[in-house]
Amino acid sequence: MATSTTTKLLVQNNVFEGVKKPLYSTDNGYANASGNDFGSASNTALTTSWSSVGYSYSLTAVGSVKSYVNSNAGAILSF
DSSP states (O other), X not given: OEEETXXXXXXXXXXXXXXXOSBEEESSOEEEEESXXXXXXXXXXXXXXXXXXXXXXXXXXXXXXXXXXXXXOSOOOOO
């Protein structure tokens, strides 16, 4: 995940597997990262304290993210 050209990302409770550079900056992009599982890699993005997105949301616990995505991602077809 890249942040660039003065953008600010709020990156929370993600799981990154088999990724060499899961979160990084180019051209002065910033990230507020918390609760993430970067595996054996690391977050190299410039940091920001920005955290207000203007709406409410709930997070899935990082320990449950992989199983949740595997169970719910993609199309569910029924014929």
